[in-house]
Amino acid sequence: MDTTQIKRKATLAINGPRLNRILTLAQYDYLKRYHGSNLGVFWALFKPVWQLLVYYFVFTKIFGARQENFALMLFLGLITWMCFSEATSRSMSVLRSKSFLMKTIQINWVDFHISNVITAFVGYGIALSIYFIGSLFFEVSYSLAIFYTPLIFINIFIICLGVSLILSTLNIFFKDIEQIWSLILMFGMWTSGVFNRSEMFIEAFPPLQYINPFLSIISNIRNVLLYSTGFDWNQYWLSLTLGLIVLFIGLILFNKYSHLTVEKL
Amino acid sequence: MKQDTVIEFSDVSKSYKVGSSDSLAIRDIFTKGQNPLAEFRTIQALKNVSFKVRRNEKFGIIGRNGSGKSTIINLIMGAMRPDQGSIRTEGKIMKLESGTGFDNELNAFQNVMLSGSLLGLPKKDIIKRYEEIISFAELEEFQDLKIKNLSKGMKSRLAFATAMHVNPDIMLLDEFFGGGGDIKFKKKSDELFKERVLTDKSLVIVSHSLSTIREYCDRAMWLETGIIKDSGDPNWVCDEYEAYHA
Numbered sequence: 001m002d003t004t005q006i007k008r009k010a011t012l013a014i015n016g017p018r019l020n021r022i023l024t025l026a027q028y029d030y031l032k033r034y035h036g037s038n039l040g041v042f043w044a045l046f047k048p049v050w051q052l053l054v055y056y057f058v059f060t061k062i063f064g065a066r067q068e069n070f071a072l073m074l075f076l077g078l079i080t081w082m083c084f085s086e087a088t089s090r091s092m093s094v095l096r097s098k099s100f101l102m103k104t105i106q107i108n109w110v111d112f113h114i115s116n117v118i119t120a121f122v123g124y125g126i127a128l129s130i131y132f133i134g135s136l137f138f139e140v141s142y143s144l145a146i147f148y149t150p151l152i153f154i155n156i157f158i159i160c161l162g163v164s165l166i167l168s169t170l171n172i173f174f175k176d177i178e179q180i181w182s183l184i185l186m187f188g189m190w191t192s193g194v195f196n197r198s199e200m201f202i203e204a205f206p207p208l209q210y211i212n213p214f215l216s217i218i219s220n221i222r223n224v225l226l227y228s229t230g231f232d233w234n235q236y237w238l239s240l241t242l243g244l245i246v247l248f249i250g251l252i253l254f255n256k257y258s259h260l261t262v263e264k265l
Numbered sequence: 266m267k268q269d270t271v272i273e274f275s276d277v278s279k280s281y282k283v284g285s286s287d288s289l290a291i292r293d294i295f296t297k298g299q300n301p302l303a304e305f306r307t308i309q310a311l312k313n314v315s316f317k318v319r320r321n322e323k324f325g326i327i328g329r330n331g332s333g334k335s336t337i338i339n340l341i342m343g344a345m346r347p348d349q350g351s352i353r354t355e356g357k358i359m360k361l362e363s364g365t366g367f368d369n370e371l372n373a374f375q376n377v378m379l380s381g382s383l384l385g386l387p388k389k390d391i392i393k394r395y396e397e398i399i400s401f402a403e404l405e406e407f408q409d410l411k412i413k414n415l416s417k418g419m420k421s422r423l424a425f426a427t428a429m430h431v432n433p434d435i436m437l438l439d440e441f442f443g444g445g446g447d448i449k450f451k452k453k454s455d456e457l458f459k460e461r462v463l464t465d466k467s468l469v470i471v472s473h474s475l476s477t478i479r480e481y482c483d484r485a486m487w488l489e490t491g492i493i494k495d496s497g498d499p500n501w502v503c504d505e506y507e508a509y510h511a
Contacts, residue, residue, distance in 0.1 A: 017385050024382035032370045102344050104366040105383045106358050176290040259346035262339060263281055 012110070012251075021107065025115035030122050048127040051075065052134050069138050069226060072131065076226055077194035077218045079127040084160055084214065085185050087120035091164030092171040092178055095261045102262060109258055110251075113168065117160045121153070131225070143228040151236065152221050158243035159213055165250030169257045172264055193218050213239035270355070271435055271467045272318040272341060277350035279311040279336055279491075310336040311491045313350070318435075323468040325482035325499055327475065327506055332488040334471045338439050341469070356434025356467070357384050361441040366424050369413035373404055373423055376412055381431045394430045401457070402426040403450065422450065429457050435467040475503040 014022070034044040056071040067073065091113060095102065098112045170177045191212050193201050198219035202209050209215050216232075216239035223229045283306045311333045318324045326334050339345040340352055342360055359380075360366070367376045377398055381391035399408050402422040407415060415423070421441070428436060462468055463481065472478055478485050478499050485499035487506050494509075495502050 021383050021385075024379060028368070028371060028375055028379055031375065032368075100366055100368065101379075101383065103339065103342060104360045104362065105380065106343050106354070107383055174289055174291045176292065180291060259344075262344040 018108070018111065022111050022115050022118065025111060026118040026122070029115055029119040033119060034123070044123070044126055045130070048075075048079065048130040051078075051127075052130060069140065072135060072138055072140065072226060073197075073222060074195060075127075075134070076131055076222055077192070079124060079131065080156070080218055080221055081189055081192055081194050081214060082127075083120050083124035083156060084163075085189070086123065087117045087160040088163045088167060089178075089181065089185070090116055090120070091167050092181070094164070095168055095258070099262070109261075110165070110254060113161060113164045117157055117164060120160065121157065135226070140226060141228060142225070143230075145224040145228060145231050148224050148231040149221070151231075152217060152224070155213075155217060155236065155240050155243050158240070158247050159217075162243060162245075162247030162250040165254040166246070169250075169253040172257055172260050188212055188214060191215065198222075209235075209238060210242070213242040215239075269320045270317045270353075271320050271322075272324075272355075272469070273351075273353045274314050274316050274337070274340075275351045275353075277311055277314045277340065277347045277352060278309070279333075279340065279345065279347050281308045281310055282306075283308055309491055311340075311347075314488075314491070314493055315350075316486055316493070316496065318467055318469060321465055321467055322484060323463065323470065323482045325478035325485035325502075326469065326471045326488060327473070327478055327485060327503065328488035328494075329510070331490070333491040334488055335439060336491075337488075338437050338469070338471055341437060354435070358435045358437065359384060359428055359431070359433035360437040360439060361424055361428050362439045367412045367420060370411055372411055373399060373402075373408045373415075376423070377427050377431075380427055384431050384433055386431055391431070398423070398426045398430045401429070401453075422454075425454055429461050432461075433466075435469070436462060438468065438470045438472070440472055475507065479503055 034041065052071065052075045055074050059065045059070050059074065065071075094112050094116050095109065098109075101107060101112075102109065167177060167181060174180075191201060191208055192198070192214035198215050201215055202219075216235035220232055220235050220239075224231055314333070314337070316324075326337060328334050336345065338360060340347055341354060342358065366380070368379065371379065374395060377395055378388065378391055381394070382388065399405055402419070402425070404415070404419060404423060407419065412420060412423075424441075468481070470477060470482060482499040484497065485502040486496040487494045487502050489509075495505050
C-alpha cells in the first residue's frame, strides 16, 4: 500500500497505474468534447475534411496559389498550430472543471493537464489522418524522414504541457489571462509560418525563431510529411530546448502555486 | 508512520489569505499597482493540530461552522497544503460529500468508470461491479442520462453505492450520510454501510449530527476555531461539546 506524504508535487514520473489514470481521464475528456451528440464522431472527422476541401478550393482554384500543394501546406501547419492552441486554451479551465475530482479522490493534478494535452492530440491525430488521405490524392511522396515525426510530436507535447501549467497557474491569480492568451495565440499563429513557408519569417526576422518554437516545429513537420527534404536537427534542438525551458518553468510554478486553486474556487 | 496508522497529522497549521483570493486582472497591476500575491487578511483555519487515525478506526470530527473540519478533509485529500507541519496518509482515499464527486456531463456508467479507474481498479472489475452499483442505487432507468439531469437525491445514492463498491481503504464522509433516498433505501444503505465500512475500513466522519458520531465512531475530536478542544471517547466528547454550546 502506498504511503503518501501530502505535498502535491507535479512530477512527471509515470508508472503503469498513473498512465492508466491519465488515459482514463483523456478518454472521458475526449468523449465529452467530441461525442456530445449522436453525430459527434461524424463532426470530429468531417470538420478537418471540410477544412482541407475549403483550403483547396479557395487557395488553389480561386487565388491560384503557385506554390505546389499549398492547401496541404496550409492544412498541415494549421492543424499543428490548432493542437497547441486548443490544448493551451483549455488548460485555463482544466482545474476548475475537475474540482469535483480534486476534492474527492487523491490524484496528482498535473495528470489533468497531461490528459488535456492527450485529448488535443487525439483531435490532431484525426486531422493528421485526413491529411494523409488528402496527401495520397495530391500524390505526395514520403521518404524515410517520416520516421522523425514522433520526435516532433514529443516536442509539441512538451510545449503544450509546459505552457498549460504556466497558464493554469497564472489563471489562479489573474481573471483576464484568457483574453491575454488569445491575443498571444493570434500573434503566435501569424508568426509560426502557418500561412507561408517558415523560412520567410526566419530570414526576415531571425530572433523570432527563439521566441516562437512553432516556427521550427511547423517547418520540420512540413519537411518530413510534405516536402521530404529531411529532418532539420538544428531547428529541432532549438524548439526542443525552448519547450524544455517552458516545461521546467511550468512545473516550478505549478508546484509552488497550484495548491491555492481549491482555496480560490 | 506506524503500520497501524493510516492518517497522521503532525503539528499542522493552515491559514487562508483572504483578499488575494479574488483574481485580479493583469491590467490592475499596471493601472492600480496591485500585487497579486498581496495578503490583505489572514484567517487561521487550523492551529498546531496533531492526531492519528488507525487502521479500521472510525474517527469523528465535530465542531461549529468555520471550526476547521472541512479544512482537515481538504488537507487529507491533498487538495490544500498546510502552512506548517506534515500530513501522511496510507491507502486509497475517497471522500463522499452530498451531491458532488461526479462529472455532470457524463452518465452514471462513465462516472463510475472514472471514479473506479482513478482509485486504481482494473476496468473489468469496475464493469463487473457496475450492475450491482446501479441496481443498489435504484437508477437502472436513469443510467443513460447525464448526471446533471439527476436529482440531488439520485446523485447521493449513486455516490454512496459507488463508494461502497469501488472499495477505497479510507472513506471520508463530509456531512454525508445514508445517501438520499426513502426509508427503504436508507435501511438498505445502512446495512451495506455496516457490512462494508464498519468492518474493515478506516472512516473519518465530519458531521454536525452528534447522534451519527455517537453511533458510528470509535473516537471523536472536537475542533473549536481551528484548535483541538477535546478528543477521545465519542460519547464523552459529544457530551462536552453539547454542554459547551448549551
